[in-house]
Amino acid sequence: MTDTFGEVRVTLHRGDDDLLTAGLGLRGLAGVPARFVSPAAPTAGELRRRSIQSSWRGIADLGPLGGFGSVYGDVPDVPGREFTTFAWLHGARHPHRVLAQIPDAFDKQARCLVVAASSGSRGIYGPVALAGGWGLPRGCAVVYTDKGTGAGYFDPADGTGVTLDGTRAKAGDAVLEFEPKGVPRDAGVAAKHAHSGDHPEAEWGRHVLQAARFGLAMLDRAYPDEAPFTPQNTRIIATGLSNGGGAVLRAAGDDAEGLLSAVVALEPNIHIEGHGRPFYDYATEAALLLPAALSAPEFDDVPFARAGMATPPAWVLRGAALRAHGKLSGNTPQAQAAEALSMLRASGWRDEALKVAASSTWLDLWRSVTVAYASSYLRREAGDMPCGFSYEAQRIGGVTTPADAIVRAAWWADGSGVPPHAGITLAGGMDLSLDPTLPGCLCLRDLWTGQGEDAQKLREGVAATAAAMPREDLPILVVHGTDDGLIPVSFSAEPYVAWLRAHGRSPVFWKVPYAQHFDAFLAFPDFGDRHAPLLPFGYAALDRAWAHLTTGRALPEDALVRDTQPRGPGPLTAKTLALPPG
Template identity: 80%
Template sequence: MDTFGDVRVTEHREGDDLLSAGLGLRALAGAPAKFVNPAAPTTSELRRRAIQSSWRGIADLGPRGGYGTVYGDVPDVPGREFTTFAWLPGARQPHRVLAQVPDTFDRTKRCLVVTASSGSRGIYGSIALAGAWGLSRGCAVAYTDKGTGAGYFDTADGTGVALDGSRAKVGDALLEFGPRGVRADAGIATKHAHSGDNPEADWGRHVLQAARFGLAMLDRAFPDEAPFTAQNTRIIATGISNGGGAVLRAAGDDVDGILDAVVALEPNIHVEGHGRPFFDYATEAALLLPAALAAPEFDGVPFARVGIAAPPAWVLRGASLRAHGKLSGNTPQAQAAEALAMLRAGGWRDEALKVAASSTSLDLWRTVSVAYASAYLRREAGHMPCGFSYRIQHPAGVPAPVDAVLRAAWWADGSGVPPHAGIALEGGIDLSLDPTLPGCLSLRDLWTQGDNDEGTDNARLREGIAATAAALPREGLPVFVVHGAEDGLIPAAFSSEPYVAWLRASGRSPVFWKVPHAQHFDAFLAFPDFGDRHVPLLPFGYAALDRAWAHIASGRPLPEDALVRDTQPRGPGALTAKTLALPPG
């Protein structure tokens, strides 16, 4: 049974709309929206900044990216927002749900888009996909943060984030994440890593709960038209990355037939016995890719020679792995070749590996794996696995309270997984020339080592991951899966492809669009050279939503699978419709 807190209702018109908080496309792509008082932003300023950072984290809004000219739009969409905290049965911590109801909601063609945030982002994390597609079409949009988000809790003073985005102390307001009994010296606690709920296990139920919340808020918005139900309102679930995995999980959990169609982009999806779960290949990449990047196959590849992958770090990783008995080669070249061969043997394809260099250079494999390990093991702050913790980052190493300006912006700017402004990932390092190796080895050992005896960390981690496996959608539910062929973070070979194959072997008929030259982060396409080699995935998601709506609203046949053969890398110029080569309507 759903449990919802008090609902906060706000109106957004006249320069403060639902889709861009009044910023419009140009300002969304510009500098971060300002706070008049940076140490104490207003709730409307926090909302505007949260919407902007969610857009910028997902979409390529750069001048060559084609957003607003080749595909997509950011119209002014006035309307109302209904938001509250919600609980799933047995959950220790709440999560956010939000319904956006545009003034142009079409009550004659009732439509609700339900979505979950990408990555570990907060409540607006999917606005560039679900909001951009649904709101301008007269649909309401229901969001869930699926138990993640940047409602960071500072154990030093017992403050977290209230429903309106402002910071408050435990006891003064109901908090997005308010752990009790945690030590004051435990650092920063985040909901995904430290809630104790393993939220990923419930992502499908989060999505279905958000759909029910959306219907209830439509009843409140239009009482004369109530009730709004799954029988009289068409409901499409859509999401990207972790949000894509969440809507596919919802498809499997939807025993009541709430959903009419599901559109998942680059989903982090796991099927027991098929493909590989994210923690497996992410910890493998964190360990081996820095060494593999020394191979000549990565010469000239964007990001392959910067960040933690920069010389001499990649050579040192190879030598360190040999010292630990993980590689046998005697020279840097032999060690790089051996690491690359091991990755290929694990199912990595070269096109994914080359793009994965970006995640390696930004240290994403390690930082994300830390949060997932803590969530799977249900650890609280101060007791994260492998000696990791999130701590306040102090200038020059001098202890001091967190900077008030940085902390005030966490909810709006945070990704849900530190490190970022003012928060450092500590632990799992030593004083060697390859300082991050101990943590990478320890994280990898959680998956590969141990006897899996009941109660061990290895067994508990595997149980946590097993709880995230997808169930089979009901027969006849339209399911679209859209994935970039060059995705280097959630490779299609480990996720979408085995999932689609499993559905087909089970008598289902999903639509699978595999997009050449598309990778995981559309937002990265603004980087020189990197964007020249790729195309954005978001327009293919919009196109899939168009096809799904035409099918459920007008009975139009579902499209066929598409390897979009005419898609070409963007090149040094601006994106064009010809370069994009969307599947025919």
């Protein structure tokens, strides 16, 4: 089927505005947020720079102990061109954003295109720390897709959304990244992942493949004398982490035309029908039970589990509230905590994942993320989110009002795609009890376990995200941390790899001890001491895939990377990182 692309915007990025860091360099990426000269009306270039910076900071540990730039990784100046547009899948109401970065030093002799999908619900630069950081310095072109997510928020209160260059405009004055129709002015902020009505997660594989075709087309445009660029003469490596990792594995299963040369997936959120557990299932379970379980003595020395006190009152109150709702039977806080922990273990949670999952509970990530997923699965619009939730603009001081112009102008650069953040609050799903978030958590969980019409529709939405089997000769490398508490390896990568092998495939699977989900969290004291980063293993896996494609070198062995150690209180070293031998 013919691809549908909008007008292509071409920009040059040289001198103090390169492709990889927008001129910030490593120190600038790790520094204070890039400034806007006019905060209420930032330029496209300023928004791009801050979006690249926030994408790096959201994925990589750039702190002084993290080892980036000394033990692994680098951010050299990479001049080149960007080609960006909106792309529509057949039948979709809204586009996904695609962007190709073609370095001036593109290697025409060893043609390479890296295609990447954003992690989480991030925007177009979401994969830059992985795909751009690995591919651009070696002369590969890189093409990104936001896979139908991103922070192109539409504000019904003033009728504005995000244009192709990242600036805001009124609906009707420009083509917008996301422009819902007929949404009331008081519906709250509309987010593409949650409110598009397209159920983008069901199409993540197709988003990746369409981005790959866009990348080839832009290479034709950039180098017409070398055209055509095709899968037969250009090696195409798909990579991503978290939701992006799941998206590239989905693309592997959807790749009927043989576009992809190899796939490297980090900590993938991947669902296989009849194997493992889908994210919505275990995330809503964690949102409900983990606060109660964290009162158990097993969590006494776990970062984030105590938040500066022996046992946070909220954890004890959750246990009592679940007892009142008939979800727990214990009569004391200690018995309720033990029972909640036992239930989580019985459903497949491992202790190393549960201890790291305390951070997601402390940050209220389980509830925040599953709200967006539920709205997407049910194809709800802003103003009609399930369980009474909504996204509302918030001024300083916590008062919900029409969005401040300065805050709204930065949404595209600063937003993660899933509020609350950057001046947008998650409202609703609460009551005035001592455990105010419990009603929303119960409602979201019931959409998975219940029997009503909405529960049936939600489960159908989850079923539509199941991966298909990739072709036999496609090299697939999966890298996942043993301590991942957001996408536990036992629910995702392990069953996916086992499923492939049961069907005669030969994926490479690296399990990295002490690695958890968010490298950026390693900057937190104590937390970083206990864990190892995952990103350098992603770079190493991409190196191995490239060597296999270009020199015929055998793919590496599976590995539980036995010599890797926690970083400890000092800076990361090559010895503690212990990458698998080249």
